[in-house]
Amino acid sequence: MRGGSLWQLGQSITSRLARADKKTIARRHFASDAENLKKTALHDFHVANGGKMVPFAGWSMPIQYKDSIMESTLNCRQNGSLFDVSHMCGLSLKGKDCVPFLEKLVIADVAGLAPGTGTLTVFTNEKGGAIDDSVITKVKDDHIYLVVNAGCRDKDLAHIEAHMKSFTAKGGDVSWHIHDERSLLALQGPLAAPVLQHLTKDDLSKLYFGEFRILDINGVSCFLTRTGYTGEDGFEISVPSERAVDLAKAILEKSEGKVRLTGLGARDSLRLEAGLCLYGNDMEQHVTPVEAGLTWAIGKRRRAEGGFLGAEKILKQLDEGPPVRRVGFFAGGPPARSHSKVHDEQGNPIGEITSGGFSPCLKKNIAMGYVKSGLHKAGTKVKIEVRGKAYDGNITKMPFVPTKYYKPS
Numbered sequence: 001m002r003g004g005s006l007w008q009l010g011q012s013i014t015s016r017l018a019r020a021d022k023k024t025i026a027r028r029h030f031a032s033d034a035e036n037l038k039k040t041a042l043h044d045f046h047v048a049n050g051g052k053m054v055p056f057a058g059w060s061m062p063i064q065y066k067d068s069i070m071e072s073t074l075n076c077r078q079n080g081s082l083f084d085v086s087h088m089c090g091l092s093l094k095g096k097d098c099v100p101f102l103e104k105l106v107i108a109d110v111a112g113l114a115p116g117t118g119t120l121t122v123f124t125n126e127k128g129g130a131i132d133d134s135v136i137t138k139v140k141d142d143h144i145y146l147v148v149n150a151g152c153r154d155k156d157l158a159h160i161e162a163h164m165k166s167f168t169a170k171g172g173d174v175s176w177h178i179h180d181e182r183s184l185l186a187l188q189g190p191l192a193a194p195v196l197q198h199l200t201k202d203d204l205s206k207l208y209f210g211e212f213r214i215l216d217i218n219g220v221s222c223f224l225t226r227t228g229y230t231g232e233d234g235f236e237i238s239v240p241s242e243r244a245v246d247l248a249k250a251i252l253e254k255s256e257g258k259v260r261l262t263g264l265g266a267r268d269s270l271r272l273e274a275g276l277c278l279y280g281n282d283m284e285q286h287v288t289p290v291e292a293g294l295t296w297a298i299g300k301r302r303r304a305e306g307g308f309l310g311a312e313k314i315l316k317q318l319d320e321g322p323p324v325r326r327v328g329f330f331a332g333g334p335p336a337r338s339h340s341k342v343h344d345e346q347g348n349p350i351g352e353i354t355s356g357g358f359s360p361c362l363k364k365n366i367a368m369g370y371v372k373s374g375l376h377k378a379g380t381k382v383k384i385e386v387r388g389k390a391y392d393g394n395i396t397k398m399p400f401v402p403t404k405y406y407k408p409s
Helices: 004-015 022-027 043-048 069-078 098-103 150-169 192-197 241-254 264-273 300-305 311-320
Strands: 052-056 059-064 080-084 089-094 117-124 130-140 143-148 175-178 182-188 212-217 220-225 234-240 259-261 324-331 341-343 349-359 364-372 381-386 389-396
Touching: 043 052, 043 241, 059 264, 069 080, 069 264, 080 241, 080 264, 089 098, 089 150, 098 143, 098 150, 130 150, 130 212, 143 150, 150 175, 182 192, 182 241, 192 234, 192 241, 220 241, 234 241, 241 259, 264 349, 264 364, 300 311, 324 349, 324 381
Parallel strands: 080 259
Antiparallel strands: 052 059, 080 182, 089 143, 089 175, 117 130, 130 143, 182 234, 212 220, 220 234, 324 364, 324 389, 341 349, 341 381, 349 364, 381 389
């Protein structure tokens, strides 16, 4: 949903020194024609509140507001942030066969999920590579709700639709609905739960990380998932678009100014600190879930049975080990960016950075990327090349900042 490119863009806007590389922008799915950009239901609300709007995945989205990206990142960790993520695509699969249908496309044990629970998963291709990552929820045995990344929307929907036509032609019972009538807000940080509790009669202390409910919030029926993309406790709220601005205003008012509107720039630095992948940077069509460090997302039953696209390669990597692995880095010198080369201490190439930036919370440079298996252990010293010069770095475990997901004690 979701690299370093957003953080960098935000800093450029702040300093009025934007020098965007056109190829990098294209790779990040930034739109080129401002007149054709789609707008979320909160677009005018963002502008009225000082949002600096930029093209992203075909949408006009706020990169930041009046706060700097560093200030916004720290406020999310200390208080809370409200993000408009309505550019992402929510959809429902329904029918008595929706679970076995989805299991042909993803690595998760969807059948094993209890109603009202969800998980991160990966849509894979025939070669085991990642088409996209997604949070999926089993609402009921005949209803799956999922959210896919904005930049992957077209290819994801085409992929799902093609397989659905084949599945239903053979008698399978599954249909879908794309929730373009709804907006998506992400409320994140330590104040997320106490603030949202003011707006619903349901007891949020009984809703744990990864769980889903349909309930009334601020007087309107919403899809509520306790999840997020920051490493903090929080929620993603799917709300009818005509009520999205009202809900955003209510959340900000109930927080008494402590929860702030926050843009994509801080969202990117928060997810990097949490060690979370950005599709298009840290995961792509040629990268398997095993290489990406998402082995935990492959259900135990799926490891035994397979049955998803690319299973042969993925299960072989589980058995024999992958050729490369995603790792975290601490680095000296300037912040390493996507495609910075990683070398061992003897100068031999061993990998590449996929996301990087300055951590507002740790006050040091952090990055993630891929290195050859066997050279991926925490503490391994490396050289990271930035603008033609090598700087000292070392491999570290992720997340960089401890996560604070709300789980049963």
